Amino acid sequence: MPDEARGKRGIPSKERQKSERPRDLLGRPQPWGADNQLEMPDFDSLSMDENHELGRTFTRERQFFPAHEAWETAWKQARDTDDAEFFKGLSQMGAGYVHLLRGNAHGTVTLLRRASGRIGRYPDGHRGIHTLALRDKLEADAFRVERGALVPGDDAAFEGPDV
Numbered sequence: 001m002p003d004e005a006r007g008k009r010g011i012p013s014k015e016r017q018k019s020e021r022p023r024d025l026l027g028r029p030q031p032w033g034a035d036n037q038l039e040m041p042d043f044d045s046l047s048m049d050e051n052h053e054l055g056r057t058f059t060r061e062r063q064f065f066p067a068h069e070a071w072e073t074a075w076k077q078a079r080d081t082d083d084a085e086f087f088k089g090l091s092q093m094g095a096g097y098v099h100l101l102r103g104n105a106h107g108t109v110t111l112l113r114r115a116s117g118r119i120g121r122y123p124d125g126h127r128g129i130h131t132l133a134l135r136d137k138l139e140a141d142a143f144r145v146e147r148g149a150l151v152p153g154d155d156a157a158f159e160g161p162d163v
Helices: 048-060 064-077 084-102 105-119 131-147
Strands: none
Touching: 048 064, 048 084, 064 084, 084 105, 084 131, 105 131
16 A cells, blocks of 8 residues: 555555544543543444435534544545545534534634535535535524624534534
8 A cells, every 4th residue: 555545644444543532422532441422433434425424414413523523534535536525524514513512612613614615615405415505504603603692612502504
């Protein structure tokens, strides 16, 4: 295997599996030996389409960290295809909502805007997603955080994105 295909940026393999470190429900790493509160599928063993559907399901369930992980894996699986930027945007959306629930306003705004820009480039209905409505929702949520109408934290009151 060429060197450029190894490591974090390489093709998923046993040598590049995600860490087994315990995590809380928002995906934050916990001390080694702590109880793992977040069970996730082995995304690397699934197809790109399966990861996309898992990302949609997790988002509907407001489990944004696993949604982010599913779409991040789909993005890596889609490398060098027309869908790579789409999945990268969806992954950033998941991460943006993780930051919202973790209380990180800057991370929320930055990632939701990046996601909006990527997702909004795709035609409406792409892979079952109403991309234009989703783009507008992400921009609106980022703006609400900026002006203080949506306060980041584990009790943030917001309607989840429709995916």
